[in-house]
Amino acid sequence: MKKADILLTHGLIVTQDKDRSVLPDHSIVIIGNRIQAIGPSSDIDGQYEAEKIIDLSGKIIFPGLINTHDHLFQVATKGLGEDMAVQDWVTVVTAPTAANITPDEIYTICLSGCLELIHSGVTSVIDMNYMAYTFGLHDENIHALVDSGLRGRYTSIISDYGLQYGIPEYLIRPTDWFINQYAQLIEKYPPTERLAVWVAIGAPWTVSGEGLDKALDFSKRTGTPMVMHIGENWVDNHCSIDRFGMNSVPYLEKIGFLRPELLAIHCVTLDDEDIKLFAKHDVKVSYNPVSNMYLGNGIPPMMKIQEAGLTIGLGVDGAGSNNSQDMIETMKVAALLQKVAARDASVVNAQQILDWATLGGAKTLGLEDQIGSIEVGKQADLFVIAPNSAKVVPIHDPVATLVYSCGQENVVMTIANGVILMQDGVIQHLDEEKIIQQCQEISLALAERCGSNSKVKRSWKGNAL
Ligand SMILES: [Zn+2]
Structure with a gap:
């Protein structure tokens, strides 16, 4: 035997x-x-x-399902941002949370998010922290990924610009500050198949031209893949035309940003020309249907993106724009949204959705020969x-x-x-009941401290758990 x-x-x-x-x-x-x-x-x-x-x-x-986009720390904001316009949602809910959460808190909150991922069949996640104002926030977010047992990719947003577009001043730092953080992170957590640090840009309008150049240079120099929200809603093109006289995707192509090592999140506003440019440079795409609907951002043209031959993965996005981290639900919504958009139930089938959630995600991670299917080796x-x-x-x-x-x-x-x-x-390996209880307590205290609950109409007092 x-x-x-x-x-x-x-x-x-x-x-x-x-x-x-x-x-x-x-x-x-x-x-x-x-x-x-x-x-x-x-x-x-x-x-x-x-x-x-x-x-x-x-x-x-x-x-195992591969969740190609998340903001695990946003589990703390679950239930605070319903029915708010997206700009309000950023300034009232998610940004204050990112700026006030402590390293101890982020560990428990992220671990709680990972628990739900495990319950919904996820085995890999690409996480995106906002601005970590102390190195301990990077550390504890990463420790949560490691302790969860999931295969993790950790990123943290570079944001050196965007005051006029609503980015709060406290989330902005000089590009070099971020690059220095990344250099330290990659040295401390060298890439393995289990865990790696990738570079994240919030969106084309949250970074200066100089910032984009420096981030791209760092990514190329260190061989680190990049993640960026692109075309999540109308703001991208509006700001890009304002600053550069052209839509954001052609601008990103012009400065050499489009390449196979770029994962573009959302892509709601991509037009036919943008999709052609993405295909030309083999940009990877993360489709987050629940979040796109929750924030009222629109419907990404996934069937056109698929027809163009691009690699597509599914994502739940942060719990702040979803209210859960449920990949099983995301698969169903991913299909239904495309059927509604096309007014044709035959445009996408269950097999295609599972392909995105497994094989597409594996290719997005550059691990298609390691995960994404159940095969010997x-x-x-x-x-x-x-x-x-x-x-x-x-x-x-x-x-x-x-x-x-x-x-x-x-x-x-x-x-x-x-x-x-x-x-x-x-x-099997974590005290789920305890983590859930702590998540509840931390989230209430944090919301009270940073005011992220200021728009919640609460007619009762106390802790529901
Ligand atoms: Zn996101």
Whole structure:
């Protein structure tokens, strides 16, 4: 008998391999963080002696979902920004929170966000902090990513400009200050497949021309990928025409910003010419449908972006513009929004959505040969659903079942990097109840301290938990 760490047996596996094979009554053998073997349970189970043998009869296994955009610290702002115009939402809710949160607080808040990601089948996340005014805020945000067990990419916004467009003065610093922070961060946290620091620009209108040049130079010099909100709403082009006499995407092309190492978040306002420029430079795109709807920003032209051959990943965006971190919900909304936009239900199907949430996300991370599908040799990043609920049955097509019928309550197991983070719906390595309680207490105290709750009409007193 060969030795293994984990044997998942009798599952229905949605592999996401190149043939999109779905394998009934199959087993997955995990050794360390790798998938060692996949095969019919009747063949495989007799060959391996595993430390943990988990029977997944009646359950469905999927590759781990990849959340390509988040602001984990915004979990603290959940419930504060409903029904507010986007500029108000920034100045009243998210910016004061970013400027007042402490390192201890950010650790617990981010960890709480990660818990929900694990519950919704996520195994990788690209996180974006706002301006960390002390180095400890970087550290504790990163520690939360590491302790969560998720595969993480940490970024923190460079913002040296934008007073006239509503960026509060306290979020602005000279570009060199940010570049220096990044140099220290990358030295302290050198890139691995589990964790890496990437460079983030808030948006084209939150950085000076000099800032864009310096950030691009740093990214190229250090081989660090970049993330940027592009075309989230009308503000991008409005400010770009004001400053540079042209829309933001052509301007970014002109200064050499468009390249394969750039991940563009949102892309709501992209027109046909912008999409052509993105395709020419192989820019990656993160689609965040719940956030786009929540903030009233609009509908990204995802089907045109897909037709142009661009790499697309899905994101939940921060909880401040979502009110949850639910990737299962995001998949359904991602499909529904495109169907509504086209007034044609056939424009996108469940398989396409799952491709974005897995394979597209893996390519966005530059890890397409490591994650995104369940195949021998790849890393063991996967999740399991128990579809035996009234909401979900009957099951005809497991992919459609996941995208259109499931909720995060159906996710019973999440494995990232070969480690079981959740089993039978129970988080294995963290005290979930305690983190949730602390998240509630910290968020109320922080909101009170920084005034981010000033627009919440509250007719009652006390703590709901
Ligand atoms: Zn964002």
